[in-house]
Amino acid sequence: MTTITDPSYVDPALINPRALRLVEAFKDALARLRDEEGLTFDDINAVTDVLQQMQKATGVPLALAAMPLYGELFQGGQDGYTPSEDVQSPTFIPGSPRIDNPGTLPMRPDEPGTPLIVSGRVLDGHGQPLVGAKLDIYHAANNGNYSGLWDDGAPKYNLRGHLFTDADGRYTFTTITPVAYADAATMAVDRVIEAAAALGRSLYRPAHIHYEVHHPDLITPWTGETYFKGDPVIPVDFVGAKIAHRALQGDTALHEDPEDIAAHGFQGPYRSTEFDFVLKTRTSPDTITPKGESA
Structure with missing residues (x-):
């Protein structure tokens, strides 16, 4: 049976006012780039072609493949709190084993790398400890691989674990010092190499540790990465030139005695490093003065 409908009819219930506004705003932004920077349709085609090649090579969602272009725009914490990414990394795997606090991330007996002791506190906007906060912790091995994602012989939860902060909001764990790495699938795409170089970026990520912080008092869980101050890869980070916010860079010390x-x-x-998370809870002020800065 054939149903004849009015071809001009659009169901009002399906119209999304927010989507309409965002599309118009996006077109306005493109128009400004066209008029002020000479943006052409060929430019847009070139960018989308590179992104599609990255998506095909890596298998990540297209929005994640495009993160080198916009990642820092959605970084939270611009109100004095520890900046967050608000995007769960595709390298995250749920269900990591619980470790003691202090504890050691699961690793192989012959795990390559320099030992690293990481410690710090999880605090609210009033500087009070968040007791019993759950920290999911993980990072890449020395070969740049994340366990459980590639079959390189490493156990599924190698260098992955979670712990709970103590009565002072403190956490301490031992692992190996992360190193800079590049994704092999991305590096295999010639156009990506050219595009990164054109933007003055390396194909490498600076050394970093991933965290997810959960606590009942938090408005939203904290998701992001911490880095190591002085890492020369930070200014040319492939994911985003500003992704490694200064507030996410911790000092490290080498111990040789x-x-x-x-x-x-x-x-x-x-090596050792200390990093404090200052996170917004339901009773925290909207804005605080970051540690080390004057009001």
Whole structure:
């Protein structure tokens, strides 16, 4: 049976006012780029072609493939709190094992890399500790691979674990020092190499540790990465030139004293870093003065 309908009819219930506004705003932005920067349709085609090649090579959603272009725009924490990414990384795997606090991330007996002791506190906007906050922690191995995503012989939860903060909001864990890495699938796409170079960026990510922080008092869980101050890859980070906010960069120290090394049970020099998360809870002020800055 054939149903004849009015071809000009659009169901009002399906119209999304927010979508209409965003599309018009996006077109206005493109028009400004056209008039002020000489944007052409060929330019848009070139960008979308590279993004499609990246998506095909990596298998990640197209929005994530485009993160080098816009990642820093959606970074939270511009109100004095620890900046968040508000985007769950495609490298996250749920169900990591619980470790003690202090504890050690699961790793192989011969895990390559320099030992690293990470510590810090999870605080609210009043500087009070968030007791019992759950920290999901993970990072890449020395070969740049994330366990559970590629079959390179590493256990599924290698360098992945979670812990809960103590009565002072403190957490401490031992792992190996992350290193800069590049995604092999992305590097295999010639157009991506050219595009990154044109933007003055490396194909490498700076060394970083991923966290997800959960607590009943948080308005939203915190998701993001912490970096290491002085890493030369940070200014040319492939994912975004500003993604490594200064507030996300922690100092590190190299420990080479033999007695200190032996006291910690290591076979050679190790590093340490301390990083405090300051997160907005339901009772926190809207804006705070970041640590180390004057009001």
